[in-house]
Amino acid sequence: MPYELRKKPAAKKAPEVPSFRPRTRKSAKRSNGAPAPHLILAVPPATAGAPHASAQPALKRMRTQVPDRILEAAPSIVIVRSGNTIEANRFCSLCANGGTLSVCSKCDGSVCQDCVKPANNIAFTCPNCHDGGPYPHKLTYTSRSRGSTQMLDSSPLCIIAFRLAGSPDDGSAEHVAYHRVYPYFRGNVALITVWFNLEDDGAQIGIAVGDLIDTLTGHDFAQFNRFVVTITTHSDPGRGDLHIIPKNQGSLTVSNLMEFLLPAGLQKILGRGSEKDRNLCVFFTCGAAVKRVSSFEDIRSLEASGLFAEVIGFTQKDLQPELLSSWFSELVYSYFVLNYNSSEPVLKNHHVTGSHTGIVSFRKNTIYEYAWVHPTRQPFGKPVVAQCPECGHLNSWTKSLRQGPKSTKKVAPLKDGYDLRCKTDDCEAILSCDPPSTNDWMWVGQPLLDGPHGAWLRFDRTLCECIPTL
Template identity: 20%
Template sequence: MPSKKMTAKKSTGGSAPRVVITLEAADDVSDASQSDEMDVASDGSHHNDFCIVCRDGAVEPNSLVCCSECPRVVCVNCMDIPAAFQHAVLADDVLFQCICCYISQQESRRRQENGPSRLPYFGFHYSDGRPVLDRFLNIRATLELSLRAQISSAPVLFVHLKIVDYDATGGSFDLAYDFLKPYFPCGGLERREVTFDIATTAKAANYQRSVDSMVRALKEQGKWDRVVIGISDHTDNDNGDPFAGYDGKKRFIAARVDNFLDIILKPWQGLVDHASESYLWFFCCGALVNNIESFKTLQTSILRHRMSAAVAFTAPRFQPSFTSHLLLAFAEIVLLERFAIHNSFPHMLGQSFKLGRHTDIFLMTPDKDQLTVTKYCWTHIDHRPWGHYLPLLCPSCGVGNAWRSASKSRVYTFECTNHPCRTSYTFKQPEGSRMLHPGKTGSSCWISIPWKY
């Protein structure tokens, strides 16, 4: 017989009986925590700690100049400030406009005036609008980031919630946190990891007590502008229920997704409600979203807990470590550069195309009192036509890799070449789908599909 090897399980699926977990006031998501006051108020306008041009920090004291119109800063090494004006630009009545705001303003002015007229960039102006310098201010380098990007150091809190005895390998969530560390030299970046077992009323109460003290300490540090919560868990293969922990017989048991989230998120809700952005990542197997009822309940819960966005994966045997590139792109584009996740998600996927071979992805973002759900699929003309899985073996004759393909008006047809089998499949472009950054040959790309049951 073939040799076998015992290794730790990496995927996040399984089977577990469903229970209902009770906890006093568990249905009250956050009324008490919402009334808590933060010690330090923040509107997200804290100035960056790194130059928007060279992306470096202050090489000497007072070498970063803050824009008066946005949170960006520019270092003096990237600007040719004439020696005669070195002290004049530091006067109290002088305002600074960064190069990004200047270019955006000029583009807006050109569109409004319907002409090519532009004004030179002086950078420093008195409060009455007069330029400080006697000639334009030269920038020594080119922008490495988008004009709309920042290098934000507004506080970010990472919270990693892991089911007890979680054996799946990989640290994508932690990797994103480590990537951001160098951009917070003055603090404002924290990570908390909590192992949970909330399978009984007593365990759920103990979890809440232990986390409450942690949350109080975090509140004393000030307001967390962004809160990112990752849940690493298993899911029941049949019902899509998240695992809650062990029962008295050391068996994993599961709970309905709304029951589970009400308890697991309750201590953190105050931080979520006070944050300007909050993100929920489900590092769980695809039964959570592949099961219609659990997915509907999940969407209702995301709205209930007032998350800015949530991300879930469809792979039946999901491997969390495969999301590393996606999480790094999220950290850079959304958290650091401050782009909205619903706009930047296609760009995030452009850095993680291999993930599409493993799983489709759901992005859920609130729109008033409704949830906008988009499914992202990787498609390849020969292997994943319009995001569908083409069988590796012909199900009729068992021959492998024997498909002959033809396409017409974005309709792909595959026929088994094993005579006289002729089993065939036809795949059409999903209704409402849109192709995202296709390759040069057009053979592979991501597609987005508006999702409704």
């Protein structure tokens, strides 16, 4: 238990234990963490250098169901894309409708003439980009909430999902995100799944990545300048290495695996957009990848390479990617449709994600760790066992504010810590809940410790030297 019991009542009679054992059922563990032998693989020149041209690109235009035994043998890539291509600024950023659109001269966002009637002989700027003073155009739209004044960007977007061969992808976070943003993109969004298995020293992934490069350099994908890259695999809990062979048969360091997944030819494609065409990278792996120093530094180096505006990992030691689908789909929508500058604004509506895992964000030489907090279940990001250790009752904790100095007789601020007291009659158990001992944390948004869903706590880890304390 992470909290010490500060005061104990008189000894109580232990509850009777039944004479039978509860039924149990063994099932395969579905988390993304397990030990695996550490390997070191050299990257073939064809994979590390210029774009590879495969003799017979093994790709599928429509998504099909592929048995696991085939995926473990020689998987390649699967492409999901449908619908016609559309203009990048086809939606009005005020009413989210179409019609006759005027394109802003500053942000390239569109506003329909039913919302704003542009003045003649004046460069058009949307209300968001107006510098102040009288607005030269006639605004007829009545609602000005923040959500309805964002530029709805439909510029082509490609989601590249690297998945360890044999891992289930039905209902994956990438598929949920694809369908979430599809109404805004139609044929401008594509999901490409790349299955990898390096038991042949990287020959298979070399062919698969070669097919990926051939696809992205082809005519159909020439206009795609924005990318989301995800890596879904297991991680070794002791070293933070990422699995490269199914069934825990081998693992590589993060940097070594990235040499196979992101060779120079693919890096060139990821970097062909302008500064506003930000890329995003998410590691759907267990927490060891961000809790071990070497793997942490590898991920930090990936962000520092300039390929991605933000790289994200998770702190949960037994990550369940299925629980992140809602958060990830909202992240892709906010990042690439509404053009948010970071993943932080997305967090406040995803307490279910927070109750499962913390999030580590690497962006612009800054490292933030986000921990979900709840007044009685996870004070200051540290989980509490729901059962009282004294009386045995479940969910009996209630928050109790501490008293300040006796001279003032004021209640101590919530940020200074508080107590959890058992509300069961005749039980006096108390748990002390103290904030982190460091000064590198702050609240994200309002400190909603009194709310039913909790809140998020942000730690600035940029200057932290002891990474395993995450």
